Amino acid sequence: MTGDNPLVSIIVRTKDRPELLKIVCKSIALQTYRPIEAVIVNDGGCDLPIEELKGILGNVSLNYIKLEMNYGRPFAGNTGIKHASGEYICFLDDDDEYYPEHVSTLVSAVTGRNDKIAYSDAMKIARKFDSETGNIEDTELGVFSSYDFSYIDLITENYIPLTTLIFSRKILLDSGGFDEEFELYEDWDLLLRITEKSTPSHIQKVTVKYIFWDEDSQISQRPSERKKYYDKIFYKHRDKINTDVILHLKEKRDTVEKEFLKSLEHYRELEKKYKDYIEVSENRIRDAEKKIHNAEKKIINLSDELEHQKVTNKILQDTIASLEGMKKFLEEKVDLLEREIHMMVNTIGWRVLTRVRRIRDRLIPPGSNRKKVYEKIIFPLKRKSFFKPIKQVDNEYSKWISIxxxxxxxxxxxxxxxxxxxxxxxxxxxxxxxxxxxxxxxxxxxxxxxxxxxxxxxxxxxxxxxxxxxxxxxxxxxxxxxxxxxxxxxxxxxxxxxxxxxxxxxxxxxxxxxxxxxxxxxxxxxxxxxxxxxxxxxxxxxxxxxxxxxxxxxxxxxxxxxxxxxxxxxxxxxxxxxxxxxxxxxxxxxxxxxxxxxxxxxxxxxxxxxxxxxxxxxxxxxxxxxxxxxxxQNIYVKDYAHESGKKALREYLSGNNINAHVEDGAGMTNYRVRYLLSSNPKVSVIIPFRDKHKVLEKCINSIIQKSSYKNYELILISNSSSEKKLFDYLDSIKKLHEIKIFHYNQTFNYSAINNFGVKQSDGEVLLFLNNDTEVITEDWLESMLEHAMRKEVGAVGCKLLFPDNSIQHAGVVVGLTGFAGHVFSKMSDDAYTNFGSVDFVRNYLAVTGACMMMRRDVFEELRGFDERFTLCGSDVEICLRLIQNGYRVIYTPFAKLYHHEALTRGGDIPINDFRLSWNVYEKYINGGDPYYNPNLTRLKTDCSLKANNEEAVLKEIIEHAMGQG
The missing domain is CATH 3.90.550.10 (Spore Coat Polysaccharide Biosynthesis Protein SpsA; Chain A)
Known part of the structure; x- marks a missing residue:
């Protein structure tokens, strides 16, 4: 297609994936339609090989925009729209691909139509990257939700991938573009707003590769983040959820339930086969064990014969070969069993049921009027469960009970x-x-x-x-x-x-x-x-x-x-x-x-x-x-309990003259008390660092760009830095009104450098922050302040995540892993354990100094950090002094940051820090941390059950750390 064809802009948002971007550019260059332009928005990522990309794109013009920091997908998308020159706009993720006729197919569909929006179909592709060979392996999984447009369906679920759509530029501009409040589902929100006025045309033709990466290759979103923005979508568009939507959901549920019942029948066949196979295999294994036992006896007899009769080695070798054959046979059977189990666990029935429940609970929230309508009109008869899960035996707990x-x-x-x-x-x-x-x-x-x-x-x-x-x-x-x-x-x-x-x-x-x-x-x-x-x-x-x-x-x-x-x-x-x-x-x-x-x-x-x-x-x-x-068994059986609990909590707060309100927590019957601030206190954020300008820059940028609370100052303390790039960076930011830079060129001492920082600050509230942290939640300061300003609270800690989104810190337990450890560490962001949820606000003996907030008057009452501690332990020590003085130490999961741990300092902890820690912690190491539970392990951080030999092992760890072992 040439001549007077309208220009189509293809917007690609990318960050730190240059190799994948090359594949994307190749799929753009292979489009049969012209003219097109590639609008690539680099959302604060690494430098890109622009000349190489131009070479790949060939006669496709490149409009490249580099953002100085990561502003998020919605902002990058809006930037792309602003810079696009085309009459029509398509979007392509930096890990998806177009088939060659994608653009031409969509342009043909919108030509001559009043509603300048259309979409095609996408093929789901499972993509696996082999890190050893560098090869990419694709497996087709079927077409992604191919059916004509239905606004009711779109309210229920986003079944139209953004990469399959074409919009007129005018429609996108009139809509206001992406809502930058959404870090996830920004495309769904955009589509709900646009298609309320314009009905898209559907072309039943696969023109897009919709890529699903294998677990080792993908960067997945946290379940708690998905839930947060899923809830936000439904709250924003709640006025569109009417009786028609609920009735439509009922029809979909019935259809999916039939599919589930078919899958369930298959599942039960697999279960029976699995059980029968286990029984057969166990019999075979017992037979094999008998044969091995007999063979071992035979080997012993043969050895005796070798001593007395000098029998040749051939008999013994034949016996060993026979045993090796038996071993191989058993290994093959175990492998077959494992494949059967994998098939059973991944049956579609489980996934379908989860999807139905998720959609139901979002559209018909427990306790809502819609729930009452649903129960009276659509689901009047209470039905007994048609499915009973296979009994799961908790051997660990059963063993614990017996002991x-x-x-x-x-x-x-x-x-x-x-x-x-x-x-x-x-x-x-x-x-x-x-x-x-x-x-x-x-x-x-x-x-x-x-x-x-x-x-x-x-x-x-x-x-x-x-x-x-x-x-x-x-x-x-x-x-x-x-x-x-x-x-x-x-x-x-x-x-x-x-x-x-x-x-x-x-x-x-x-x-x-x-x-x-x-x-x-x-x-x-x-x-x-x-x-x-x-x-x-x-x-x-x-x-x-x-x-x-x-x-x-x-x-x-x-x-x-x-x-x-x-x-x-x-x-x-x-x-x-x-x-x-x-x-x-x-x-x-x-x-x-x-x-x-x-x-x-x-x-x-x-x-x-x-x-x-x-x-x-x-x-x-x-x-x-x-x-x-x-x-x-199911909290939703009494979903009214959630609202009753919220009501009780509100009345408790009111009756005790606590200025706060109650919000929903992470799950049913979980709550968040929001303590209201009576003032707007200045927060002094104290950040020691040494060199590593990119680490510091990421930390400071995240604070400035993401913090919704603005009354703060950054106290930056350089400890014997020497890198020119670091000083160049400091020069570039020193004029910002909220930043003060100081130099502390003495031997590093965590306690001393933070005490020095406090003296340079003038905030009513102090926040001690590691330079290798990065803000995630915008209201992180408010979430910590609401507790720090309570007169009974001495210190507040937050949820810190490793870059892979697992927990780095969610509270400190004294005695855990020897001296003091981070409970829930290495677990998922939304972990629920024998000790409850990581998303509860909790009392602890201590929180980490990597991100710890205190009021200045409390810090001065304690006379600061104990400078006898050089690197480690003074954060826990100051918290224990707070407890002794009658203050509380609070952990809140609602202030969330990444912690790229130990990027600046080394990991060697001086023996003297361990010895000082023992002197301070001994009471709780031997007597137990009151905010933990003595039935839970102190060897690991996963809140599993305590083992019998733990005390001896922990004692050995402590003695070794103090140089006694």
């Missing part, structure tokens, strides 16, 4: 021991019952009757159940044991009303709560009373907990920290088992109506306004049952 928990003899001893407690309070167990499953009800009752501590009473209130077995079972148990009190109500007053009626029956000094389908461990009350005998002044006791699956197996333990008031503002981590002094409950009036699903959260929040005498028993004393109707 750590009391056996039958120990339980018997507890009964005797408890009779000699000097303090033997009655504990009233509140258990509201309603239509409970027969077996679950009996298990619940038996768990109480089997307690090794005997001074209890069970107060059961039945909310007018219509299941006949309820009355029979409860009556039978109450006759057998006078400690079991039962009241049958004439109507159901709800969970709060029924529980309050049970409270009226209680005569105990302490009260605890047991759901009608859960269980207590037999030693639960014994452990509670044992603690009360040591600390009789305590008002509230809580414990660790786990779950029981539908087969009766214990799983998913939650090991909690000691009393953590800020963690409770994120999630009701106390939950089960919770024991409260009765006069506290009486003073607050028991449960309140209107908090269903979160009535226990509301209760504990009102209790902590009355007392701070709270203790944690680090033992699993409560089993939360998982079944189809329980939140233990």
């Amino acid at each position: 750590q928990e009391p056996d039958a003899e120990e339980l018997k001893s507890q009964k005797t021991e408890s009779l000699h407690f000097s303090l033997r309070p009655r504990i009233s167990i509140i258990a509201p019952v309603y239509n409970t499953d027969r077996d679950m009800l009996i298990l619940m009752l038996n768990s109480v009757v089997s307690q090794t501590y005997d001074n209890w009473e069970l107060c059961v209130v039945d909310g007018n159940s219509d299941s006949p077995h309820i009355k029979d079972i409860l009556s039978e148990y109450s006759i057998k044991d006078e400690r079991i009190k039962v009241t049958f109500l004439e109507k159901n007053y709800g969970i709060a009303g029924n529980s309050n009626r049970a409270l009226q029956m209680a005569t105990g000094e302490f009260i605890t709560f047991l759901d009608h389908d859960d269980e207590l461990t037999p030693f639960a009350l014994f452990e509670v009373v044992k603690v009360l005998n040591k600390m009789p002044e305590i008002d509230i006791v809580y414990s660790d907990e786990d779950k029981i699956d539908e087969s009766g197996k214990r799983c998913k333990p939650f090991f909690k920290p000691d009393w953590s008031p800020d963690l409770l503002m994120s999630v009701n981590y106390v939950c089960h088992l919770m024991v409260i002094r009765k006069n506290i409950l009486d003073s607050i009036g028991g449960f309140r109506e209107g908090y269903d699903g979160a009535q226990d959260y509301d209760l504990i929040l009102r209790c902590i306004s009355q007392t701070s005498r709270i203790v944690h028993v680090p033992k699993v004393l409560y089993h939360w049952r998982m079944h189809a109707e329980s939140t233990a």
Whole structure:
């Protein structure tokens, strides 16, 4: 196509991928359509080989724009639009490709149409890069969502890749281009805005290669970031989600469900085959083991014969060869089994189900009016689950239980021991019952009757159940044991009303709560009373907990920290088992109506306004049952609980005159309390450095470009720098009003250089920051300030990520990995563990000095960092002094930065730092960190279960570090 054809601009946004860009340019040059221009926007990446790119493009003109720093994809896209000369504009990612007829196909589609927008189809390509040979291997995976345009479908999901589209330049300019608030899904947002007024034409022809890189080659986005911007899309376009969209979703769900059921049938066939194969293979392996055992005996006999009869080596060699053949056979069978398992795990059914749930929960948020419409109109009948997952055996936890928990003899001893407690309070167990499953009800009752501590009473209130077995079972148990009190109500007053009626029956000094389908461990009350005998002044006791699956197996333990008031503002981590002094409950009036699903959260929040005498028993004393109707298995079963919890938290804050509001947290029933700033304090950001100008430049650029809070100063302290490029860079920025540069040309000492920096600053708030950090979240300063300005808080730390988006820092546990370690380190950005979520605001003993905020008055009260520490340990030491002085140390996951660790200084830590650390940390290394859990490992940072031999290993690590080993 030549002559009077309109010019088409192809915008390519790129960063640090010059080799891939060459492939992209080649696909542009191969287009059959002319005239075209390539608009390449380098978004703060490395220098590009422009002349080589021009050579690849040939007669395609190149319009090259280099941005001095990384502004993000939306900004780069808008820059490309601004510089494009074409009447029409296409986009091409720097790792995708066009087929030769792409542009000509799209131009033909928009010619003569009023709506100057069209799209073609894309072939999904799995691309693998072999780093050893440099070869690229492509595998076609099928066409990407090929169907005509539907605005309702587009609201549901972005099924049109940007690379398949052509727009008139006017349409893009009129739309305002990409919304620069979106770091992800900016193309989806743009398309939703444009296609609301202009309907695109669809050409059912594959003209684009849509590349999916293998895991080793790709740079993937963090799940938490995807969720954040997915939510942002739906919030921005929420007015477009109407009944038609919901009905359409129902149709899609039905279609996908049919597909899922077909996949499920295939899955079950694979499961059966897998199980049968395992059984056959196990038999073969046992046979092989017998043969190997017999062969070993034969080898021994042959060896004896060689000594006595000088038999030739041939017999022995034949036997060994036979064994090698058997080994090879077994290895082949294991390999085949592994391939079968891989097929099963990657079956489409799992992916389809995940997709359906994700779309459903975004379009129909739990607790919303749309959810109510959906339940009444579209999904009126509650259906039982048609699929039960394969039982997963948690061998590690089962083994831990067998070692750590009391056996039958120990339980018997507890009964005797408890009779000699000097303090033997009655504990009233509140258990509201309603239509409970027969077996679950009996298990619940038996768990109480089997307690090794005997001074209890069970107060059961039945909310007018219509299941006949309820009355029979409860009556039978109450006759057998006078400690079991039962009241049958004439109507159901709800969970709060029924529980309050049970409270009226209680005569105990302490009260605890047991759901009608859960269980207590037999030693639960014994452990509670044992603690009360040591600390009789305590008002509230809580414990660790786990779950029981539908087969009766214990799983998913939650090991909690000691009393953590800020963690409770994120999630009701106390939950089960919770024991409260009765006069506290009486003073607050028991449960309140209107908090269903979160009535226990509301209760504990009102209790902590009355007392701070709270203790944690680090033992699993409560089993939360998982079944189809329980939140233990699916939190969305009671999605109203989230809003009830938010309401309870708002009222707690208001009732305690805390100037804050409540937002949603990272998941259901997780929250974020936003403390409102009463002033606009100046923050002095203190950054020591030595040379490495590019590292420093990346850090400073990220602060200046991304920080939404503007009242700060940067105190840059050069420590014996010598590189000319570094000084040239400092000269280029020294005139910026927020930057002050100082030189500290003495031997590096982390404590001394930061103390020096404080003296040069004048901010009300201090932020100690490593030069090898890079800001991710724009409101990082506000997220730290909101805690630092609270009078009870001494220091605040943030979430730091390694460049691969795994956790570098999410709090410090003293005693972890020897001296002090970063809990959750090397785990995913949104990890959930035996210790809970990395995305909870938490109390800790310490946070890292790589990014730590303190008020100046607090820092001066402590007289700064201890300069006896040279390189490592003074950040933890100052935090421990804060704790001793009555301050809290807070970690917030909502301030997020990258940490390119140890890019400036070396990694060798002086022995003296270890010895000083031991002197300061010893109390917590030997006695335990209260904000961790003693059942969790201190050898690793993944919150896995503690191993038996850990103490000896940790002792050896410490002694070696101090030069004693």
